[in-house]
Amino acid sequence: MSLVLWMAVRGRLSTRDRIHKYDPRAVTTCVLCNYHLESHSHLFFECSFSRAIWTQLLNYCRSPWNGLCWNAFIAWASSHWRGDNPIIVTKKLYLRVAVYHIWRERNCRIFEGTKKTISVVAHSIIDTIRCRLSSINLKDHPLIDLNWNVNAN
Numbered sequence: 001m002s003l004v005l006w007m008a009v010r011g012r013l014s015t016r017d018r019i020h021k022y023d024p025r026a027v028t029t030c031v032l033c034n035y036h037l038e039s040h041s042h043l044f045f046e047c048s049f050s051r052a053i054w055t056q057l058l059n060y061c062r063s064p065w066n067g068l069c070w071n072a073f074i075a076w077a078s079s080h081w082r083g084d085n086p087i088i089v090t091k092k093l094y095l096r097v098a099v100y101h102i103w104r105e106r107n108c109r110i111f112e113g114t115k116k117t118i119s120v121v122a123h124s125i126i127d128t129i130r131c132r133l134s135s136i137n138l139k140d141h142p143l144i145d146l147n148w149n150v151n152a153n
């Protein structure tokens with residue numbers, strides 16, 4: 001999961017816009033929305049599929065959408081999400097898990113021909129986050145419970 005985020009932040013995943021540079025015959029359309037050019041920025045933030053997932057996640061943790069594009073968000077998060085404060089750790093976890101699941105759904109659609117709904121992917125993300133957070137002691141950090149809703153059903 002961390003490797004996917006590391007590569008996504010550096011723009012190194014094999015998105016269709018990158019593949020097209022080496023193979024002009026390659027399909028460039030995003031497989032999640034079947035409309036726009038697939039780039040890192042589109043795939044993880046601008047795509048209607050991804051944006052719907054982020055909206056569900058942000059609603060789940062009662063946090064507003066910051067309106068940033070992918071590159072601006074990564075730059076912002078890199079400068080603001082520092083240290084090992086449990087709230088920061090939780091936010092990083094949300095980003096890591098969401099990017100991983102969006103990338104996995106994209107790959108499943110391309111290579112396996114399977115297709116999950118926005119709701120199924122969003123719930124997979126939340127389940128994964130909940131499982132990971134179960135190992136963090138939240139007793140001293142009630143804000144996580146309030147703002148990130150990790151103990152909700």
Ligand SMILES: [Zn+2]
Binds near residue numbers: 034036042046
């Ligand atoms: Zn798309």
